[in-house]
Amino acid sequence: MSKELLQQNFNHLLDDNLIKKIYQFGVFKTFKKQDIVIDIDQTLKHIPLLLSGSIKILREDNDGNDLLIYFLETGETCTMSLTCCMGSSKSKVRAVAEKDSSLVMIPVAFMQKWFHDNESWRNFILESYQSRFSEMLETIDDLAFMKMNERLYKYLIHKTKMDNSKTIIVKHLDIAEDLHTSRVVISRLLKQLENENKIKLSRNKIEVL
Missing domain, CATH: 1.10.10.10 (Winged helix-like DNA-binding domain superfamily/Winged helix DNA-binding domain)
Structure with missing residues (x-):
């Protein structure tokens, strides 16, 4: 089932050879609603690709309250985790399952290697950054003006x-x-x-x- 979800949601984004590598080296996980997928200050060794369900990406204020930044939907990855992995830093966000969800977790070493070696992966990552940057700007605008x-x-x-x-x-x-x-x-x-x-x-x- 995991393989079918991977192909169904990422075939239009990533080439066949890379899909096979993700299936070979990725770690498939499932999370129940309200489970924490990634926590603040967690050292990240994998990046998530969402196969089904949805994930809330949250920031924490000084009083420990969460603020919604954006939703992660099927066929997407969390660019905040990408940034942390690339910089070998700890997570600045909390990712919580909005509903029962399944993901494939890609080891950081492969993420970095594929960025240099695979055009479809590089385009996917860069487009994800652009999309999330726009969403975060929209969130800031909402907080400031709406x-x-x-x-x-x-x-x-x-x-x-x-x-x-x-x-x-x-x-x-x-x-x-x-x-x-x-x-x-x-x-x-x-x-x-x-x-x-x-x-x-x-x-x-x-x-x-």
Whole structure:
């Protein structure tokens, strides 16, 4: 099953020879929802490629609270871990499984070798950097310029796209933690969005209309 997921999600990005090498040398792992995949200050010896599920990439403030930076989706890698591996430094982010997920972990030595030897891998890495840099700039803009109700609605829209469903199964507290605010604020803003006929609320479910 792991081989099929690898081919299905990365065949359009990486050449056949590299897919075979990843299957040969990669370490396949599965994580349950809320499992920590990578933790802050962890020494990274592998980089992850996501085969199924989704991963939240988080930063921690001085009080120990997490701030959502971006979501890692199927067919992607975490560029923050790439940076740490290339510089032999410890992780600056926490990666948490948003749902049950499967990954293939690539040893750092192969990552560096393939970057020099394989054009498809080099292009994949460089495009990943560009994509994540744009997402982090967007996150900064959201924090600086968007009101919380706008950030919340954008967050809900993004979740529907990730889940391929208009109905999101999520607790108000989980949203609050992702958006770095309180559950009370999120509950109030969700009710406001419902009054505006943008969403429909039920227990631990939100339908985006």
